[in-house]
Amino acid sequence: MITVTAARKNYGDFAALDDVGLEIPAGSLTALLGPSGSGKSTLLRSIAGLETLDAGRIDIDGRDVTAVPPQRRGIGFVFQHYAAFKHMTVRDNVAFGLTIRKRPRREVDKRVDELLEIVGLGGFQHRYPAQLSGGQRQRMALARALAVDPQVLLLDEPFGALDAKVRADLRRWLRRLHDEVHVTTVLVTHDQEEALDVSDRIAVLNAGRIEQVGSPDELYEQPANDFVMSFLGSVANIGGTMVRPHDIVLERESGVSLVTDAHPAPTRVRATVERIVRLGFEVRVDLVNDANGDRFAAQVTRAVSDDLGLEPGETVHACVPAAATRRGTAGESLAV
Amino acid sequence: MRTSTTTRLTLRTVALAYLLVLLAVPIALILWRTFGAGIMPFLESVRTPAAIAALNLSLLIVAIVVPVNVVFGITTAIALVRWRFPGRGLMQAVVDLPFAVSPIVVGVSLIMLWGVHGWFGGVESLGFKVIFGLPGMVLATLFVTLPFVVREVEPVLHEIGTDQEQAAATLGASTWQTFWRITLPAIRWGLTYGVVLTIARALGEFGAVIMVSSGFPGVSQTLTLLVHSRYIDDHNTYGAYAAASLLMGLALLTLLGMTLLDRKRSTS
Numbered sequence: 028m029i030t031v032t033a034a035r036k037n038y039g040d041f042a043a044l045d046d047v048g049l050e051i052p053a054g055s056l057t058a059l060l061g062p063s064g065s066g067k068s069t070l071l072r073s074i075a076g077l078e079t080l081d082a083g084r085i086d087i088d089g090r091d092v093t094a095v096p097p098q099r100r101g102i103g104f105v106f107q108h109y110a111a112f113k114h115m116t117v118r119d120n121v122a123f124g125l126t127i128r129k130r131p132r133r134e135v136d137k138r139v140d141e142l143l144e145i146v147g148l149g150g151f152q153h154r155y156p157a158q159l160s161g162g163q164r165q166r167m168a169l170a171r172a173l174a175v176d177p178q179v180l181l182l183d184e185p186f187g188a189l190d191a192k193v194r195a196d197l198r199r200w201l202r203r204l205h206d207e208v209h210v211t212t213v214l215v216t217h218d219q220e221e222a223l224d225v226s227d228r229i230a231v232l233n234a235g236r237i238e239q240v241g242s243p244d245e246l247y248e249q250p251a252n253d254f255v256m257s258f259l260g261s262v263a264n265i266g267g268t269m270v271r272p273h274d275i276v277l278e279r280e281s282g283v284s285l286v287t288d289a290h291p292a293p294t295r296v297r298a299t300v301e302r303i304v305r306l307g308f309e310v311r312v313d314l315v316n317d318a319n320g321d322r323f324a325a326q327v328t329r330a331v332s333d334d335l336g337l338e339p340g341e342t343v344h345a346c347v348p349a350a351a352t353r354r355g356t357a358g359e360s361l362a363v
Numbered sequence: 364m365r366t367s368t369t370t371r372l373t374l375r376t377v378a379l380a381y382l383l384v385l386l387a388v389p390i391a392l393i394l395w396r397t398f399g400a401g402i403m404p405f406l407e408s409v410r411t412p413a414a415i416a417a418l419n420l421s422l423l424i425v426a427i428v429v430p431v432n433v434v435f436g437i438t439t440a441i442a443l444v445r446w447r448f449p450g451r452g453l454m455q456a457v458v459d460l461p462f463a464v465s466p467i468v469v470g471v472s473l474i475m476l477w478g479v480h481g482w483f484g485g486v487e488s489l490g491f492k493v494i495f496g497l498p499g500m501v502l503a504t505l506f507v508t509l510p511f512v513v514r515e516v517e518p519v520l521h522e523i524g525t526d527q528e529q530a531a532a533t534l535g536a537s538t539w540q541t542f543w544r545i546t547l548p549a550i551r552w553g554l555t556y557g558v559v560l561t562i563a564r565a566l567g568e569f570g571a572v573i574m575v576s577s578g579f580p581g582v583s584q585t586l587t588l589l590v591h592s593r594y595i596d597d598h599n600t601y602g603a604y605a606a607a608s609l610l611m612g613l614a615l616l617t618l619l620g621m622t623l624l625d626r627k628r629s630t631s
Contacts (some may be wrong), residue, residue, distance in 0.1 A: 051502060075533060077529055077532070077533070096531075096532070097532045098532055098533075098535045098536065098537065100533075103534075104533040105534065106529070106530060109526075110527050110530035111527075112527055112530075112545060113527075113549065114549060123531065123544075124534035124535050127536050128535060168530075171530075172534075173536075175534060175535060181625040301488075357628070
């Protein structure tokens, strides 16, 4: 378990961490999610000891590590740009922490082989980092961090430098790895999809503060404020009401909804279809609110879109069921 | 950009002619004068006690200057790249000073500093002779070779960044272990170039060294001073050519070493 208490860090006038408190349960995979400059990396690097806090304290498994150097915090750290030791083979990279600890060679070899097998790099022992792809380098870096049996594993935008396909594969792989290894893991990301996909807890940061902490479902379904709502998943603004685009129900002007909807719709605006974008199974309908000219998008399934037979330039009614509108209202108690 | 054949051929000819007249001809001339009568006169000329002593002195100066420059060069480069401290800009400028200051000025200033009447002249009364002794020549050579290691290591340090060092720290390596196992291997090529340049310059230095050397043959003559004294004082033209060829041979060996290392680097 990691406990951060009243952490502060300033860079000149800029407050990277502004009175941050956070508890990360043992064995969890927690994502620190936020836009760039929100302080998420600073928080992670402070837990690692790579940054020194101006005020506050950090405990790892009940031990106050605020003044402990990174060497003795019992952490494993994975960097966005891999930080591979370029002049060492894969074997020596992974063995580094164990060699520093002067473990016997046989034990080191055994552990390295074991870890390389786990990360899917068995047989790559004698390659150099330059001979690996980005995804392979990052898996090597992960094996290197895990080699020293860290109490916590810290990942700083670990997939940020990889292309989309590899990124998606690797984060699912990380999730499976975490289910096997169970080491308390903290992952920094600015990608909400990544946070939702991989983590069991998410802390949303903004401007050096923590906006909300909870499970992916809690954050998505019951965002504490507009920032969390708009940062986690897409959001549409209909006449001042924040809703998820897939909660919007589109109706023809006749008033007959083509979607069976038993709920009354307190929010109903006339809008003009601007563009229809087919994204595989889903269809995004870009709309312009006739009342005030605001642009927003509704997300419907292909079947609904086909039934409606929408064309650009047509006028529709965009309706939002009551349950959906209550969600994003800041400060209120949340939807049932 | 495409250039016409005529332009290309003209440019090539001009460049070649320039290199030929300025570099190849003088060097070829010296080699021709040295080895024109066979290898024996050359060997005889570079085997005199004065020549052997000069070679030894030059190599001794290199042997002292290189390690000192390596240690202080790496330290300075790390300070300039990694640390933020007041006066850093000044330090950047000071490192380049030897490029700007004429070596003869270095010699004069060393005399003013360490000579009998200089600020530190007192050490001479303690029996430690700097000017007109080996320490003076070492100081002069250190001055002129100071920038090489710093300026070769600095860009490499910039390029590798601090990620690898931080990764080593999180894996439990102390600052010292990180330096030996991560930083030093990462900068080894920059360091090698710096050392090669330092050797070449230390062997070839003349202006600063002649000011602070007593110039006695067999005692305080480096190879460059030997060439000079044979030509000017002894009117031994052939001896000067032979010593110059020896000096050139050493420089070529250094360059050859650098080329071989470069090849090894690009294949590894």
